[in-house]
Amino acid sequence: MAYYISTLLVLFVSYAILGLGLNVQYGLGGVLNFGYYLFFAIGAYVGGITALGSDKGRVPALFQEIYAWNLPVHLPYPLTVLSAVVVAGVFSVGVGLIVLRSVRDDFGALMTFVVFLTMFTLIGAYANLFNGYIGISGVPSPVSNPELWYPILALGWLAISWLLVGAVTRSPYGRVLKSIRERPDAAAALGKNVRHYRLSVFILGNCMAALSGALLIGFIGAWSPLSWQEAETLVVFSIVIVGGRGNNLGVVLGAAVVGVGINEAVVFLPAVSSDPGLIPSVQWVLIGIITIGFLWVRPRGLLPERKAKWPWIDSKPGEVSEGNLLRKLRKGEARK
Amino acid sequence: MIDDLTGGAVGDDVSNDGLEKEPSLVCSDVVKAFGGLRAVSGCSLTVRKGEIVGLIGPNGAGKSTLVDILSGRVHADSGSIVFEGRDVTRWTPYRRAAAGMIRTFQLNSEFPGLTVMENIMIASQGHPGEKLGPVIFQRKKWRDHERQEFSRGRMLLSEFGLSEMENEYAGNLSGGQKRLLEIARSVMAEPRLLLLDEPTVGVSPLLRPRLLEHVRDLADHGVACLLVEHALEVVEELCDRVIVMAAGRVLVEGSFDEVIADEGVRDAYLS
Amino acid sequence: MNLFIASLAFSVVTAATLSLAAVAFSLQFAVSNIFNLAFGAALTLSCYAAYFFFSIVGIEFWLAIGLAVLFSGLFAAGMSAFLVGPFIRRGASAFVLMIVTFSLGTIIDYGLDGGFRDNSFTLPFGGSSLAIHAGPFELSGAQLVVVALAVVMTAGLAALLHRTRLGIAIRAIVDNRMLAGASGVPTRKVTTVAWFVTGLVTGIAGLALAASTSTVNGAIGDNYLLLIIPAAMLGGLGSIWGAIAGSLVISLADNLWGVFVGTQYEVLIGLLVLMVVIMIRPGGLAGVISRGWGGT
Numbered sequence: 001m002a003y004y005i006s007t008l009l010v011l012f013v014s015y016a017i018l019g020l021g022l023n024v025q026y027g028l029g030g031v032l033n034f035g036y037y038l039f040f041a042i043g044a045y046v047g048g049i050t051a052l053g054s055d056k057g058r059v060p061a062l063f064q065e066i067y068a069w070n071l072p073v074h075l076p077y078p079l080t081v082l083s084a085v086v087v088a089g090v091f092s093v094g095v096g097l098i099v100l101r102s103v104r105d106d107f108g109a110l111m112t113f114v115v116f117l118t119m120f121t122l123i124g125a126y127a128n129l130f131n132g133y134i135g136i137s138g139v140p141s142p143v144s145n146p147e148l149w150y151p152i153l154a155l156g157w158l159a160i161s162w163l164l165v166g167a168v169t170r171s172p173y174g175r176v177l178k179s180i181r182e183r184p185d186a187a188a189a190l191g192k193n194v195r196h197y198r199l200s201v202f203i204l205g206n207c208m209a210a211l212s213g214a215l216l217i218g219f220i221g222a223w224s225p226l227s228w229q230e231a232e233t234l235v236v237f238s239i240v241i242v243g244g245r246g247n248n249l250g251v252v253l254g255a256a257v258v259g260v261g262i263n264e265a266v267v268f269l270p271a272v273s274s275d276p277g278l279i280p281s282v283q284w285v286l287i288g289i290i291t292i293g294f295l296w297v298r299p300r301g302l303l304p305e306r307k308a309k310w311p312w313i314d315s316k317p318g319e320v321s322e323g324n325l326l327r328k329l330r331k332g333e334a335r336k
Numbered sequence: 337m338i339d340d341l342t343g344g345a346v347g348d349d350v351s352n353d354g355l356e357k358e359p360s361l362v363c364s365d366v367v368k369a370f371g372g373l374r375a376v377s378g379c380s381l382t383v384r385k386g387e388i389v390g391l392i393g394p395n396g397a398g399k400s401t402l403v404d405i406l407s408g409r410v411h412a413d414s415g416s417i418v419f420e421g422r423d424v425t426r427w428t429p430y431r432r433a434a435a436g437m438i439r440t441f442q443l444n445s446e447f448p449g450l451t452v453m454e455n456i457m458i459a460s461q462g463h464p465g466e467k468l469g470p471v472i473f474q475r476k477k478w479r480d481h482e483r484q485e486f487s488r489g490r491m492l493l494s495e496f497g498l499s500e501m502e503n504e505y506a507g508n509l510s511g512g513q514k515r516l517l518e519i520a521r522s523v524m525a526e527p528r529l530l531l532l533d534e535p536t537v538g539v540s541p542l543l544r545p546r547l548l549e550h551v552r553d554l555a556d557h558g559v560a561c562l563l564v565e566h567a568l569e570v571v572e573e574l575c576d577r578v579i580v581m582a583a584g585r586v587l588v589e590g591s592f593d594e595v596i597a598d599e600g601v602r603d604a605y606l607s
Numbered sequence: 608m609n610l611f612i613a614s615l616a617f618s619v620v621t622a623a624t625l626s627l628a629a630v631a632f633s634l635q636f637a638v639s640n641i642f643n644l645a646f647g648a649a650l651t652l653s654c655y656a657a658y659f660f661f662s663i664v665g666i667e668f669w670l671a672i673g674l675a676v677l678f679s680g681l682f683a684a685g686m687s688a689f690l691v692g693p694f695i696r697r698g699a700s701a702f703v704l705m706i707v708t709f710s711l712g713t714i715i716d717y718g719l720d721g722g723f724r725d726n727s728f729t730l731p732f733g734g735s736s737l738a739i740h741a742g743p744f745e746l747s748g749a750q751l752v753v754v755a756l757a758v759v760m761t762a763g764l765a766a767l768l769h770r771t772r773l774g775i776a777i778r779a780i781v782d783n784r785m786l787a788g789a790s791g792v793p794t795r796k797v798t799t800v801a802w803f804v805t806g807l808v809t810g811i812a813g814l815a816l817a818a819s820t821s822t823v824n825g826a827i828g829d830n831y832l833l834l835i836i837p838a839a840m841l842g843g844l845g846s847i848w849g850a851i852a853g854s855l856v857i858s859l860a861d862n863l864w865g866v867f868v869g870t871q872y873e874v875l876i877g878l879l880v881l882m883v884v885i886m887i888r889p890g891g892l893a894g895v896i897s898r899g900w901g902g903t
Contacts (some may be wrong), residue, residue, distance in 0.1 A: 032702045034644075034709065101885055106701040110642050110836060111885065113709075114878055117833050121874040167472060172457070172465030172482060179447045179458045186445040189407060190459050190525055191434035192466075200468055230829065231713045237706055281721025288714035292690075292707055295699070307503060308454045312479065313486050 002147055007219070008260055009151035013158045014216040015259030019239040019251040020165045021208025026237075027245040027305075028174055029201035030181030032109035034233055035095070035116035039088045039206035040213040041123075041228040045130045047084035047214025048139040048223050050075045058138050061128040077142040081157075081214040088210030089203050096202040100195055105184075116230060124225045135224020139217050150219050157215055161208060165248055168204070175308065177201055178246070231284055235259060238291045244301030253302060262286055360385045360529050360560035361437075366405055366415030368398075375401040376412070377584035383529065388551065388561040390575035390592070392568070394605050397581040399564045400442055403533050406562070407439040408432045419529065434461065436528035440535055442564075446514045448507025452498055455506045455517055456489040457482075459524035489524060496520040497546065511538035519547060529560045536570055548574050568596075580604070614866050618858040620750050623757035624819060626854035627812035628831065629838040630764065630847055631805040635683075637781045637845035638801045639691055641704040645712035646809070646835065650828030653679040653813035655719050658728050658823070668731065676810035683806025686711070688799045712829075720825050727824040730817045749818040756815065760808060765847055767804070777801045781845065834861065837877040840884055856880075 018040060025031050052059050053074045059067075066073050075083060095115055102108040124133045143149035168174050176197055179187040184194045217223050235258065243254020266283040294301065361383040368376040376398040383389045391399050404410040406417060408429035416425045424432055433439075447455050463485065464470045465478030493499045496516045501509060506517060515538060522530060532551070536544055552574060555561050565571050571578060571592060578595045580587040582604035588595050595601055628650065635643050643649075656678045660671035690711065694704055720726070732749040768774035776797045779787035788794045816831060817823045838857045842849030860876050 026702075030702070032705065034705075098882055098885060106642055106705060107840075107885070109702065109705055110644075110840075111881055113644065114833065114836055114881055117829070118874055118878040121830070121833070122872065125871060125874065164472065167475075168468070171471040172460070172463050172478065173468055173471045175450070175454055175458060176466050178450055178454075182447040182449050183445055185409065185429075186441065186447065187458070188429040189409075189433055189439050189441070189445075190521070191430050191461055192458075193428075193430045204468070231717070234710060234713050237709075241706070277726070278721045281717040284717035285714050285721070288710040288717075291710040295703055295707060296694070299699075299703070305449070307451050307505070310453075310482075310486060313483055 006147045006151050008264065010154050010216065010219045011263070012256055012260045013151070013154035014212045015235070015239060015255035016158055016252045017161045017208055017212040017215065018236050019243065019255045019259070020161055020248060021205040021212070022236050022240050023246065023248060023251045024165055024168060024177075024208070025201055025205030027240055027247075027251070028169060028177040028181065029198060029205075030105075030177075030184075031100070031198050031202050031205075032105070032112070033202065033205070034109060034113035034230075035119070036112075036205070036209055036236055037228050037230075037233040038116050038119050039092065039209040040232075041223070042088045042091060043084040043210025043213030044217040044223045044227075045084075045136065045213075046087045046210070047080050048136050048217040048221075049073070049130075050080040050083050051077075051139050051142070051218065052136065053140075058136060060131045060136070080142070080218075081211060084210045084214035085207045089207045092203040092206040093199070096199045100198050100202065116233070120225060120228070120230065131224075133225055135222065135226070137222035137224075139221045139223075141221070142218055146219060154215055154219070157211065161211065162248065162252075165208075169246075169248060170308070234284075234291065235287055238287050238294075240301075241291055241294050241299075242301055244303035244305065246305030247301065247303045250301050250303030257302075258287065258290065262290070358385050359383070360387075360420060361406070361562070362418040363402075363406060364416050364418075366402070366412045366417070368401055368405055368410060368412050374584050376405065379415070379581070379585055381579055381586060381589070383560045383562050385528075385560050386555055386558045387577065388555045388563060388575045390571040390578040391562060391564045391581060392566070392571055392578060392595075393581035393587070397604075398584040399581055400533060402581070403439060403531050403562075403564060407437065407531055433525070436526070437531065438522045438525045438527035438529070439531035440518050440522055440533055442533040442537070444511070444514050444518075446506040446509070446517055448505065450506055451503055452493065452501045452506050452509070452517060453486075453489060453503065456492060456521055456524050457485060459521045460485045460489075461525055492520045492524055496550070497543070512540045512543050515539045516543060516547060519550060523550065523554065527554070527559055530554060530562070532561065532563045532565075534564055534566060536565065536567055544570075610866055611863075614862040615859065618855065618862045620754055621819070621862065622851070622854040622858035623750075623754040624812060624815040625831075625834055625838055625858055626851040627757050627760060627808055627815060628835045629842065629850040629854050630761070631808040631812060632835050633839040633842065633844050633846070633850045634805045634808075635802065636839070638777065638798055638805075639687065639695065641691060641695075641701060641708065643691075644705055644709040645686070645715060646708075647828035647830075647832040648712035648715035649679065649682065649806070649809050650813035650816060650831060651719060651823075651825060652682065652715055652828075653810040654730065654817045654823045654827060655723060656810075657730055657814055657817070658723075661730070662728065672730075672814055675814060676807055679810025679813065680803045680806035683809060684799050684803035687802035688795075691802075692795065692798065716825060716829070727822045729822050730814070732818040753815040753818060756811060760811060761847065761851065764804070764808070768847075773797065773800060833874060833877040834858075837880040837884075841880055 022036055025033055025036070049059060049063055050073060063073055095112075099108045099111045099115070102111065123130050126132065127134070130136065141150060143153060176187065176192050180192065180194050180197055188194050238258045239254035240251055241254075242258050243252070244250025262283060266279050266286070269279055269282065359382050363382075364380045366376055366379045367374070379398070379402055381389070391402070393399055401410060405412045408424070408427055408431070412425065416423060418424065419432070419435065419437055422435070424435070424437070427435075447458065450458070463478070464474070464481055470478045490499070490502075493502055496519070498513065498517060498520065501513065506514065509517060515535060519535060530551070535547060535551070539547055548570065551561055551563070563571070563575060575592060577589065578592050579589045580595055580598070580601050587600055587604055588598045632643065632646050635641070635646070653675050657672050657675035660666045660674045661668055664671075666674065690707065691704065694707055699707070768778060776787070776792045779790070779792050780794055780797055780801070784794060813828065816827060820827065834857055838853040839850055840853070841856060842851070842853030857876065857880060860880070861873060864873050864876055
């Protein structure tokens, strides 16, 4: 039972970080990325392999060759996660530079979908990289009593992510992202480099996905293409849409409701012995229906995006003297 | 960047006389064709600092396309655009805007899901908080800047009579208020050249003088303004010089009275 | 050299199926201005429908195939009328519609997965006695039928779009939906009918795909998207002839790669083609679209 609760907690944290990352990317920046889960997978692979050590039987062939050059592939704990984030970030730059070139945004989104399908097939077929369809397993936990300590560690990472995403959301940077989401043309007309912002938020979101992936594999210990089929991306979209696009608290709520709730609710459905695949299928169909339903009935989600506030600026509207202020503005007097 | 904008010709030197003759925008022989249709065919014009130039002409004369070309949204097939001595023909829209060429749009272009205050703040130029690094590592730095910009935004909102709406979503404003917001946003961006595409459309007659007063005020402080406008009474009242476009090229150029008296202009409007 | 000619000939065959799918994908985009990410699932659905009518209900094979195609058409029409259409009328963005179709694709994929006990099956198209061998390639009778079918379908579609009132209405909507509506075209009805037609083509494409592979499984359609999307994009979305040309190029590249490089990493072709398209003409594709459907 304790193990079950630990699993749920880690799963929740993993989905919450995934959701927060996608919320920055799609909710704030308006960059639609159907390859989002690919970066989660990359994070899991890199985080797993760097933690595995030099175990000949488990480490994929390519990495064994890297060992032969005495390069550091086996890393101590926080570095495994960081390396996952860095690798995903570098890969994001490459993908983003190509995908975000597209003038029509939906072409770019379509391309992320193709990138995902291609990489999925490729990683399965090219066994040297990540052991193909077999995947990696036996990843050791970074803490001695994972049942107790791993959820706590995971919550720590969630706290860091929460603070980071919160700072980004409430900052002028987040404001520019929102403006680009709403009207990219008008944002460009005010001097904002739209492609630059989109690329940065694409990378930022994908790095968070990788963090989440590295976090999950540290607990479950195994990872293969079966764990990251294309429909998994839908779960994350569902989390953001159900929770509330642009609202971080809503997204964390969404992670609990959709990510953990629906996953676990179907466990209690009566099993059909003749068709063991039925229950997982029901879960996917349910998530699809919920996503479409929310987009129709409550497109802003359970907790809609909040208005911007400046609580740290203490002045009230109307605290301005009348007169020709424009002149002062021009001269820069108002700045003092 | 910020020093560049505030310390430039606009902020320091507000006397009109010396600036009158200095050109801000020079556009020469600009051509743009869509498919087989020549929307702009060999258009040349100059806007000087502190001057309000009206751009009028019948529908389909190519005025809006020209504004799109000047702001960089559409690339010209040939011709050149020089802004304050720099050739900006190949520049992207954001780069032109950051250099001080600010435009407004013919259709509403407020950010509907952002509050009025946010809409204003977006226009702030060279804000350190708009970069990811300072957001995470230098909170004090960007917050100091934000505080200054915020009070500037407050003043602008009060100037434009939008103070009450400060915390309202911009999408909920009336058509005229959206226009005012857009002009206020342009002022916030500290323009050196303002391209106004039909700014008075949808603005109530009560608010209109206020809007025009602001444009005049900007020009008095050395900002060059190019104003595309259908309402001739606005052009007459506001513009120092009027350019008439027809069929993608400049037909006549001169004072309002000269232009209106021109036979060719009448023909162009009637045909 | 012989091998090259053989792969050229074989490419025509594989391009036949691919072009049907690419034309349908492209027409759906042109009519409703959305990318239908449930397209792969719709291909799979038509295979399962044929399997359902033939193996489970027990209808005669070719009748079952016909019913499956009809079902596919009705499904697409329903998708347009009850899902895509309402969202578009509500002003949903292109992104929201992509998420909606993506969700629908997932629902179909896993609905089929859970609803059918068998996860893979074979549709007995037969015709192996007609098989032709050319180098390493083998063409079955069914595949030759597919080529003939593709030619007939394409000609029929072109005739429909250029010679009939319905076709003119569809092209008017592709050009400018609002203008078409204002000049008396019943846009909703025509859109639904257009989707019905694309659904029929999708159904035939899906079954042609099933005929060219030995077993059908739940991933058949989604894997095929990796070729369909680049083919449609390469041809410039919205043009029949473009989609066919794109399909030929993609098929040829695919087969040549298979012969001269090896089947490993063959999957990269679609992505590589898309990258080239986006590098050369990041915005140019829209120009092709605005010229309209029909590709004259």
